[in-house]
Amino acid sequence: MSYVMAGTAATLFGLGTYLLLQRKLSRIIIGLSLLSHGANVLFVNSGRSGVAPFVGKGDAADMADPIPQALVLTAIVISFATTTLLLALAYRSWLLTDDDEVDDDVEDRVIGRHGHLDTEVSDEAALAAAVSVAAEEELPDGHEPEVVP
């Protein structure tokens, strides 16, 4: 791959990543689009270059590699679908909060700060331990144990 094309893909990836790390959903979407453009640049440049791959339009050896093209074709359409879905999220965010900013998840923050022990598993463990320890505590032989209802 030529240095120019490699540099183009790399720059698109870099710019896309920079936008991806923002909080505004619309910038994230633009970043994702740039990322997918970068990936497409990589793909179409990965195969050999040549005339368009149509049977009968020339020698097979002169044709551009058709496989990356098929991959990119689906990638273009899929990234459109992704963009649509994310824009719908931005739209929804606007409906609810007047903005498309992605705030921190409050629940996650709580866990991160204080710890949030899920007690169920430990309780069951303690119970299992208690059951097996209780069996050890033997009463004297003549002594009638309390009847547990």
Next chain:
Amino acid sequence: MTALLTLHAVTGAIAILFGRRLGRRAVYVAGLGPLVTFAWLIAEFGTILDREPITESVRWVPRLGLDFDLRADGFGALMLLLVAGIGVLVFVYSNAYFPPNKEGLGRLIGLVGLFAGSMVGLVLADNLLILYGFWELTTITSFLLIGNDHTDARARAAALQALLVTGAGGLAMLAGLLIVGHEAETFSLSGLIADPPAPSTALTVGLALVLVGAFSKSAQWPFHGWLPGAMVAPTPVSAYLHSATMVKAGVYLIARLAPAFAGPVGWWRPAVVTIGLTTMVVGGLRALRQTDLKLLLAFGTVSQLGMMVAVFGLGTADAVAAGSVLLLGHAAFKAAAFMVVGALDHAHGTRDLRRLPRPERGQRPVALIGAIAAASMAGVPFALGFVAKEYDLEALQHSPWAPGLVTAAAVVGSALTAAYSLRFFWGSIGRMATESPDPAVAARRSPPGLVVPGLVLTAATFVAGVVPDVLDRLVSASAASLRPTVGSVHLDVFHGFNLTLVLSLVALGGGALIFALRRPLEPVLALGGELPVTAATGYAAALRALNRTADRVTGVVQNGSLPIYLGVIVLTAAIVPGTLLLSGAWNDGDGAIVDSWSQAAIAALILGAAAAATALHRRFTAALFLGVVGYAMAGLFVVRGAPDLAVTQVGIETLTTVLFVLVLRRLPDRFEQRTAAPMRVLRIGVAVVVGLTVFGLALATGAEDPATTVSDTFIERAYPDGHGRNVVNVILVDFRGFDTLGEITVLAAAAIGAVALARAGRRPGGVRDSAAPPPVPLDRITVLEVSTKVVFIALSTAAIYLLLAGHNQPGGGFAGGIVAGAAVALRYISGGIESVRRLSRSKPWTPLGVGLITAAGAAIVPLLFGGSVLESGVHTLDVPVLGEVKLTSALAFDTGVFLVVIGLAMMVFESFGDDPPARSRDTAGGTR
């Protein structure tokens, strides 16, 4: 043998599914499995005992070397005898034990049947991975059976403990089996034993992991805590799974492996024998302090399993024979003992040895069974347990590793065994002091179903104890199958006055002494529960620690900030391949600076627009520059010889830009918030790392130049096989059609998701609020309307042309659909959403669905004609005016793609296209 497994599975499933209707009759259904297995075993017994293993193989995944190999040899037959024989008795017992109307009885019985099948599979499997599969099936059925009474928190806790301990051990074992199998270059169990791999570090790790699995399954210290807990299961289940069969799985595996590895692998004997004997002593000590008879027996089982592990772990010729006898003896007396406890519990409603009354007349047969079982457990002469103990002590004396120490420990363990056997006898039936409080209870007879199975086992124990010769052939075959050099074994009750007899008597006498002096000895006996890591506290502490660690990790990793999540992901994705790149020769330096100057110009345009889209702080402008990047990409595709891509890219870019405009018109014009400088630096840092990695990756892939690629094959076969000249299109709709089908499904899902998100909380039909003002009609411009109509028709025609021609010329379903979508966008711009809706009476999701169904149908139809999925056919029509028209089945598929893409475009306008709802809390769908 496969049929036997199937029978178990089917009858077990029937018992579970129709449990409610079958009631207690489920026992007859699920019991069929063990019964037939038992009959089969008896029929084949002669062959197997003549040391002719019966094998069966079903090819399963040949490429992975995974065949469903079954093999019944001597040792397998011995285990099968226990599984099927005791299985039948347990089913008979269950029939009397459970009340007929017990809730969930069918499920319980069916699970026992399924367990029996898994156990049969486990002992017959000759492939390590198949063995592992059955191993885990027994773990799961055991979990379900322990937790049978799911309303009881104790049962749930015990079931969970058993599952976690044996399941974790099982996973370790799987890893170990894979390593061992890799070292041995075979996954056949018999092949592994016949030709064991040479000792190596890998083998050591593998065997250690396998042993962890075996120890956890067979309740060896320090993993034994789950077995006493498992006693919350109904008594027949305890008798079957948790004493006679399942817990012997670990012993079984050790017995199989020991003869091959105990000698060459130096640490094997010290490790296995030490764990076994430690378990034996700890289990014995703890059994002496139990008041619940079932718990007493459970700790006794732990102790006996320890002895089996120690004996089989030796792997010597004496040991494999002695171990086989012990397996038989233990299964017979322990199952019988459990049946006695069950019968007493059934009669008196308790199994606490402080509260059980003295057995009266009606309980005499039960008392007899209990007495003989206890005698065999203790090792009293003329019971099978005595014979077994004699041979075990004999084998341990000849241990190649520390014979003195090993024998002494075994004698101590045996003395403890004798003591707790005495305690069992005294606690259940032998206590003469306590008078029965209630004559009615005392007279209660146990039903024959509770007595007969125990009697059968007791009779076997007694007969084999007096004339052990009856077991000669079975034990010989079993020992020989484990260690082929073993000749025939002859069992005797009396071997003359030798050291072994003395040791046996010492053990018996010591046991009696310990029992008599149990009160003064109390502090010593308490030691069993006070080892540094007792199973119960260790398990609880481990779970707590796991929970806390998980919490800490979650706290750090899931801190709630989207940029940080994405940053971590992106950075990982960049750094991992990046480091690999740096370590290799990633660039040979002969790449051209630029392919052509037209490409350089396009690249400059792309980069300039992309930089603008990134740097600008107005939403609209940024989106427009993104559009410029897209169109420039189309130019790049043209230069690279990809007209299909160019057409699609232009269409998509148009739609995307319209889409951005539709959504962004609602959002504030500028991105207001400026972030702090450190965050910006961090972002730029991550972005630079990603960019550099991609740069290196691009040059590295460019350096690779495979001589022939699959592409050439595709170009060659496109016309003959795919009936199309456009290779890209043939790949999409034919060669890789399945991928495309999956992809348009994703498209449909995304479209539905977008509509759902955008329209949630709104009423159908676009009428949001009757109080809201009616939409303001747009000013109509005649010129625009007329020209729109003309262009719309032109675009639609072009779309259909692209679809039809796409197989041979540039175009195809995607390109055609996108152009049609652009036509819809045009309608929208001139006439708003109403104009789009007027296009068709159908809802926008109709083309989406029809498209998906068409594509899927085109994929499946060839199946009806005996072809394969997506096989293309071609049909030539002679149309009068147009001449010869070729119709390929790929066209139908492509039409599906076309319709899905049109549907997607229409869904976009349906989602965002209607007039902006007045932004207020009241009309925001009430979601606040």
